[in-house]
Amino acid sequence: MTDLLIIGGGIMGLWAGVMAERDGLRTLLVEREVIGAGASGGVLGALMPHMPDRWNAKKQFQFDALISLETEIAALEAATGLSAGYRRCGRLMPLAKPHLRTIALRHEQDALVNWRAGDRQFHWHVRDLPPVEDWLDSTFAESGVVFDTLAARVAPRPFLAMLSASLRRSELVRIEEGRALVRIDPVAGRADFADGSTEAFGDCVIANGVDAFAFLDGLVSAPGSSGTGVKGQAALLKADIDPSLPVVFTDGLYIVPHENGMVAVGSTSENTFDAPFSTDGQLDALLARAEDLVPGIRNAPIIERWAGLRPKAIGRDPMAGRHPDHQRIHTLTGGFKISFGIAHRLASTVITEICGKTDNSLPASFRCRAHFDLLGSEKTKAPQ
Ligand SMILES: Cc1cc2nc3c(=O)[nH]c(=O)nc-3n(C[C@H](O)[C@H](O)[C@H](O)COP(=O)(O)OP(=O)(O)OC[C@H]3O[C@@H](n4cnc5c(N)ncnc54)[C@H](O)[C@@H]3O)c2cc1C
Numbered sequence: 001m002t003d004l005l006i007i008g009g010g011i012m013g014l015w016a017g018v019m020a021e022r023d024g025l026r027t028l029l030v031e032r033e034v035i036g037a038g039a040s041g042g043v044l045g046a047l048m049p050h051m052p053d054r055w056n057a058k059k060q061f062q063f064d065a066l067i068s069l070e071t072e073i074a075a076l077e078a079a080t081g082l083s084a085g086y087r088r089c090g091r092l093m094p095l096a097k098p099h100l101r102t103i104a105l106r107h108e109q110d111a112l113v114n115w116r117a118g119d120r121q122f123h124w125h126v127r128d129l130p131p132v133e134d135w136l137d138s139t140f141a142e143s144g145v146v147f148d149t150l151a152a153r154v155a156p157r158p159f160l161a162m163l164s165a166s167l168r169r170s171e172l173v174r175i176e177e178g179r180a181l182v183r184i185d186p187v188a189g190r191a192d193f194a195d196g197s198t199e200a201f202g203d204c205v206i207a208n209g210v211d212a213f214a215f216l217d218g219l220v221s222a223p224g225s226s227g228t229g230v231k232g233q234a235a236l237l238k239a240d241i242d243p244s245l246p247v248v249f250t251d252g253l254y255i256v257p258h259e260n261g262m263v264a265v266g267s268t269s270e271n272t273f274d275a276p277f278s279t280d281g282q283l284d285a286l287l288a289r290a291e292d293l294v295p296g297i298r299n300a301p302i303i304e305r306w307a308g309l310r311p312k313a314i315g316r317d318p319m320a321g322r323h324p325d326h327q328r329i330h331t332l333t334g335g336f337k338i339s340f341g342i343a344h345r346l347a348s349t350v351i352t353e354i355c356g357k358t359d360n361s362l363p364a365s366f367r368c369r370a371h372f373d374l375l376g377s378e379k380t381k382a383p384q
Pocket residue numbers: 007008009010011012013030031032033034035036037038039040041042044045046047179180181182207208209210211231232233234266267268306307308309310311332333334335336337338339340341
């Protein structure tokens with residue numbers, strides 16, 4: 001009997017393990033393949049804030065998470081001696097048209113109000129020219145650029161390695177790779193695995209990414225699904241650039257400088273696809289756009305082409321917290337495009353709830369219940 005069973009060794013499951021360990025829970029984390037086998041094992045690692053306008057609870061949650069992540073990573077790096085490849089590098093966004101500059105100037109003011117944490121102020125600067133030379137091709141920035149000072153990046157695989165190293169040092173947490181959940185009995189608190197073994201658990205956190213939705217769908221009788229996977233493709237280049245350069249973002253395209261001259265380029269957003277884990281001409285098109293925008297990466301050798309499935313819950317927001325019908329079951333998935341910046345805070349609210357404590361910071365639409373309410377309303381709409 002384990003206090004807590006965590007299904008999935010991606011960014012969500014690992015942070016759940018870290019938070020459970022802090023709360024003294026005896027925890028078993030099981031991963032079907034190896035740590036980082038899913039969407040979290042990619043190459044991009046952009047930590048992109050929401051826009052600073054029309055502020056709401058969701059934006060505040062993400063903002064607070066992006067700030068606290070810095071401290072969390074520093075502590076884990078100190079404890080493990082490993083690097084997560086984190087840097088608050090900022091983000092450049094070219095403004096191609098005058099009306100975009102007008103909007104950006106409004107956001108500059110919004111950031112002064114909303115992007116403040118204690119005595120730290122983060123900015124949405126509007127500039128005529130990029131603050132760094134020879135990075136973004138200024139012909140794409142006819143109306144100037146935005147330079148945001150809140151955005152950051154992390155190296156996904158080293159980050160996961162750091163989290164799992166921290167868990168492996170703990171006497172409370174066991175990680176078992178190559179062990180796949182096949183069935184769960186939410187009432188008895190029993191999990192069955194592909195190798196024929198079983199585990200009894202007090203609570204279970206379902207953090208197996210896009211595969212979580214099928215398990216959750218099996219626990220309720222509603223047509224439709226609690227979530228889906230959106231394919232993304234990205235590439236890693238060796239460009240020999242300064243690692244402190246800012247992320248460049250425009251129209252769905254990210255160019256993310258990493259340490260050791262590496263640059264990640266991503267990503268596509270595909271709702272329909274035949275081959276979820278392979279790359280194709282859509283990635284080539286993305287790379288061509290990236291080379292136009294940032295000439296410094298032109299002809300840089302491609303180290304890796306990568307594709308994965310982002311978990312997107314029915315409500316389009318992350319899905320976290322206790323299942324509405326099953327007290328022992330907790331969800332931690334659906335982070336879609338922003339998981340790396342918020343997973344630690346989501347995990348913290350889930351573990352706090354499991355421990356019977358109160359944390360009201362989770363926005364209502366992130367709650368597992370909110371997603372299943374939506375699924376229920378789909379059920380009512382479905383033809384009989
Ligand atoms: C191309 C691309 C670029 C992206 N870029 C960014 C970015 O820049 N910034 C950002 O924040 N996010 C980004 N994302 C999104 C982010 O990667 C995902 O939201 C996040 O990794 C999801 O983490 P997870 O832990 O929920 O799922 P996963 O990482 O998929 O982890 C789930 C794990 O569960 C395991 N598993 C599955 N089924 C079982 C089972 N039955 N039993 C046991 N284990 C099981 C899987 O093997 C997997 O390791 C990107 C995604 C893609 C595809």
